[in-house]
Amino acid sequence: MTTTTPAHRTHHVERARSGRAPATWGRKALVPLAIVVLWAVVTETRLVAALFLPSPSDLVESFGDLRAQLLPALASSVGMTLSGFALGAALGVTMGLLMAYSAIARDLFGGILDFIRPVPVFALIPLFVLWFGIGRAPQITLIALGTSVVLGVTTLSAIRNVSPVHVKAALTLGATRWDVYRTVVVPSILPHLLGSIRVAAAASWGLDVAAEFLGAQSGLGYLMINRQQYLDTAGIVLIVLIYSTLALVLDLAIRKAEGPATRWTDRSSATGPVAGLLGAD
Amino acid sequence: MPHRASPHPTHERDSPAALELDSVAVEIAGSQILHDISLSVRTGEVVSVVGPSGCGKTTLLNVVAGLVPVSAGTATVDSAPITGPGPDRTVVFQEDAVFSWMTVAQNVAYALALRRTPADEQRRTVTDLLELVGLGGRGAAWPKELSGGMRKRVDLARAFAARPKVLLMDEPYAALDQMTKQRLQQEFRNVVLSRTTTSMFVTHDLEEAIYVADRIVVMSASPGRIAAVHDVPFGRDRSPGIRTSAAFQDLRRTLMAAFEEAEAA
Numbered sequence: 001m002t003t004t005t006p007a008h009r010t011h012h013v014e015r016a017r018s019g020r021a022p023a024t025w026g027r028k029a030l031v032p033l034a035i036v037v038l039w040a041v042v043t044e045t046r047l048v049a050a051l052f053l054p055s056p057s058d059l060v061e062s063f064g065d066l067r068a069q070l071l072p073a074l075a076s077s078v079g080m081t082l083s084g085f086a087l088g089a090a091l092g093v094t095m096g097l098l099m100a101y102s103a104i105a106r107d108l109f110g111g112i113l114d115f116i117r118p119v120p121v122f123a124l125i126p127l128f129v130l131w132f133g134i135g136r137a138p139q140i141t142l143i144a145l146g147t148s149v150v151l152g153v154t155t156l157s158a159i160r161n162v163s164p165v166h167v168k169a170a171l172t173l174g175a176t177r178w179d180v181y182r183t184v185v186v187p188s189i190l191p192h193l194l195g196s197i198r199v200a201a202a203a204s205w206g207l208d209v210a211a212e213f214l215g216a217q218s219g220l221g222y223l224m225i226n227r228q229q230y231l232d233t234a235g236i237v238l239i240v241l242i243y244s245t246l247a248l249v250l251d252l253a254i255r256k257a258e259g260p261a262t263r264w265t266d267r268s269s270a271t272g273p274v275a276g277l278l279g280a281d
Numbered sequence: 282m283p284h285r286a287s288p289h290p291t292h293e294r295d296s297p298a299a300l301e302l303d304s305v306a307v308e309i310a311g312s313q314i315l316h317d318i319s320l321s322v323r324t325g326e327v328v329s330v331v332g333p334s335g336c337g338k339t340t341l342l343n344v345v346a347g348l349v350p351v352s353a354g355t356a357t358v359d360s361a362p363i364t365g366p367g368p369d370r371t372v373v374f375q376e377d378a379v380f381s382w383m384t385v386a387q388n389v390a391y392a393l394a395l396r397r398t399p400a401d402e403q404r405r406t407v408t409d410l411l412e413l414v415g416l417g418g419r420g421a422a423w424p425k426e427l428s429g430g431m432r433k434r435v436d437l438a439r440a441f442a443a444r445p446k447v448l449l450m451d452e453p454y455a456a457l458d459q460m461t462k463q464r465l466q467q468e469f470r471n472v473v474l475s476r477t478t479t480s481m482f483v484t485h486d487l488e489e490a491i492y493v494a495d496r497i498v499v500m501s502a503s504p505g506r507i508a509a510v511h512d513v514p515f516g517r518d519r520s521p522g523i524r525t526s527a528a529f530q531d532l533r534r535t536l537m538a539a540f541e542e543a544e545a546a
Contacts, residue, residue, distance in 0.1 A: 169378040172346055173392040173443055174368030183391075187382040264382045264423050 054234035059241075062234035069223060070242075077208055077219040078246065080136065084143025085204040089197060092148035096155020101181060113152050121146040122210050129215040139211040139219075146207045147200045154196035158189040191262040198254050205247045299324040299479040300345060300447050304354035307340055314340050316504035318354070322447070322479055329482040329494035331536065333544040337505025338483045342451050345481060346372050358446050368392050371440035375452040379424045379432045379439075385411070386420030388435050392443035410438040413475060414468050430461040434468065441472055448473070450482040454489065463521065466492050470519055487536050491529060492519060497536065501543030508543040511536060 042048045043055030050058055063070070095113070098105040121142060132138035162185050170180045212221025220239050227235035300322040307315040315337045322328050330338045343349040344356055347366040356363045358370060371392070380388050387394075389410055390403045398406075411417050414434040424432055433453060440448060450469070454462045466489055473480055482493050490497050494513055501508040514528050523529050 163376075165374050165376045165378045166380060168348060168366070169372065169374065169380075170391075171366040172348070172368070172370065172372045172449075173439070174395045179395055184380065187380075190382075264425060 051231060051233055054237055058234040059238050062232065062238050066223075066227075066235055066238065070220075073218060073220045073223045074242065077212065077221065080139050080211075080219060081143060081204050081208040081246075082250075084140040084208070085147050085201055087140065088144035088147025088204070089151055089200060091144065092151025092200075093155050093193065095148065095152040096159065097186075099152075099156050100159035100185065109152070110156075113149065113156075116145075116149050117153055121149075121207065125210060125214045128211075134215045134217060139208070139216055142211045143204045143207045147204050150200050150203065151193075151196055155189070155193060158192040158196075159185055161192075162188050191258075191265050194254065194258045194261060198251055198258075201250050201254060202247055205243055205250075209243065297324055298322065299326075299359060300481070301357045301360075302341075302344075302354070303356075305341075305344060305351050305356055306353040307337070307344060307349060308352040309340075309349075313504035315344070316506045318505075318507060320498060320507065322481065324479055325477045326496065327473060327478075327480045327482060327494045328496045328498060329484055329490035330498045330500060331484060331487060331490045331540065332500030332505070332508070333502055333540070334485065335505075336500040336502040336543070338500050339451055340505065341500070342372070342449050342481060342483045345447060346370050346449050368395075368443040369446040370449060371443045371445040372449040372451055373433070373436045373440050373453040375455050377429070377432055377436075379435050381424045383424075384420065385416065385422050385424065385427070385435050388424070389420075389438045389442050391439055406442055407438075410442055410472075413472055414438050430457055430465060433457065433465055437465075437469065437472060441478075444476075446479060448478050448480040450480060450484075450493075452484055455485070462486075462489070463492075463524075467519075467521065469493055474517060487533055487540065488524065490536070491515075491532055492524065499536065499539045499543055509539045511539070 039053070040056050043050070043053055044057065054062070095105075095109055099109055099113075100106075124145070125138075125142065128138040128142055132141060166184050166188065167180055170184045175183065208219070209221040209224075212219045213225055216222045220242060224236055224239045227239070298321040300320075302318050302320045305315060305318040306313065318341060320328070330341060332338050340349055344351055345358075345363065347363050347370060363370070380391070383391070386404075386407045389407045393403045393406060407420060408417075411420055414437055416431060416434050416438070419427075419431075424435065427435065436453070454465050457465065469482075470493060472478075482490070484490050484493075491513055497511045497513060498507055499509040499511070500506065511532065513532065515523055
């Protein structure tokens with residue numbers, strides 16, 4: 001056995017990484033910065049018509065105009081998306097966990113889940129409007145449905161991938177079925193699950209936009225359609241940027257929460273094991 | 282097959298049988314995997330099981346672990362029939378079975394935590410066992426920071442911490458390099474001798490079988506059955522030097538012949 005302890009090795013890697021940090025940041029900022037500069041140049045000089053692509057100053061102006069409407073719209077969209085996402089995530093994960101634990105739950109929900117999974121949720125919007133009318137209910141239901149199906153399926157498949165030798169080891173060490181579930185199944189699927197939750201969170205903003213396009217009377221998506229009717233491209237771009245920021249903030253929040261749960265995995269570092277292998281300059 | 286008394290003082294000649302297999306047969310999906318296995322392992326005895334691949338040695342270990350039910354015959358530990366897995370028969374598997382989401386200390390304490398052993402007693406046991414397997418002070422480490430050999434040590438400490446009546450070793454060191462393997466075999470001996478422990482050690486490595494065991498069972502295949510039983514002529518303490526001794530090499534040759542015969546059968 002080698003005498004180099006892995007602890008030392010990690011230390012070296014960490015040092016190498018932090019030593020490289022400033023250069024990496026500069027490199028990472030380069031492309032976005034270039035895009036912003038290019039955008040400012042072609043729009044401020046009116047090389048591209050404001051109707052197609054508004055300039056940064058158009059956006060600032062538009063923000064001033066829309067300020068009164070933006071805040072309530074923002075509050076409405078964030079409320080919808082978060083409640084739909086939370087409801088769907090809770091439902092989906094619970095369903096997945098239940099199906100993994102009991103054959104009865106698997107028989108009850110497994111078939112229906114497999115049936116619903118390939119249906120594009122967006123295709124259900126007209127039906128939802130018909131069933132639930134226009135308003136909050138269809139919007140939240142749509143987001144919750146989209147989120148829960150994705151998470152139900154991924155939870156179940158994550159559980160199917162739990163290593164049998166870990167389960168056997170736990171059983172021979174005196175674990176009951178519930179103990180195995182609590183101490184082996186749930187912790188070992190957690191990193192995978194958190195990854196899927198991030199994907200579902202990102203998707204739920206998309207579902208919110210779609211729902212508001214087609215039948216809401218409030219929210220950022222509704223405001224966007226409204227701006228489209230006035231040919232206010234600056235307003236539309238502004239709202240797109242707000243949606244991006246919201247999605248980014250939610251993603252960051254989930255990643256923050258992910259940290260302690262995935263400390264034990266190889267991929268707990270930002271780059272992951274594969275990037276670490278392939279990323280050598 | 283009636284067991285032969287070992288002429289060596291590694292354990293009392295008349296100490297009671299900890300593990301008793303009587304005419305055990307296992308049939309899986311219509312094919313006979315084990316046929317008429319009778320074996321009794323005395324308290325404190327280490328028995329290794331060798332044989333060609335497919336001879337059912339791992340199935341035999343799984344019967345004792347309670348992971349495979351018997352189709353006929355009886356299997357008992359301290360006279361109680363084996364009905365399922367339990368912490369009186371812990372296993373070190375060939376695959377890496379360390380829980381990577383727990384620290385080394387949490388892994389070793391696993392069986393104790395399930396039993397709600399008091400925290401300070403858990404801590405004492407963990408410290409002692411990690412010291413014993415050469416991982417002293419590494420309790421807070423994550424398994425991902427350990428080498429393959431170190432993870433096997435965690436596995437052994439975890440299985441031993443449960444205070445099993447029979448410790449089951451299922452080709453635990455098959456994937457390791459020779460040097461690491463020899464060191465771990467020595468540590469296995471140390472662990473087993475630190476407290477009276479009965480053990481069944483399945484391996485396909487004859488040298489390993491001789492080094493770790495008091496008695497060796499040679500199995501043959503289709504269906505899996507006991508072909509021969511040999512006593513190991515070494516006492517409790519085994520310096521690495523015995524590996525090159527004449528007695529060791531003689532036994533190795535005998536086993537090799539038995540092994541080949543079993544394979545041909």
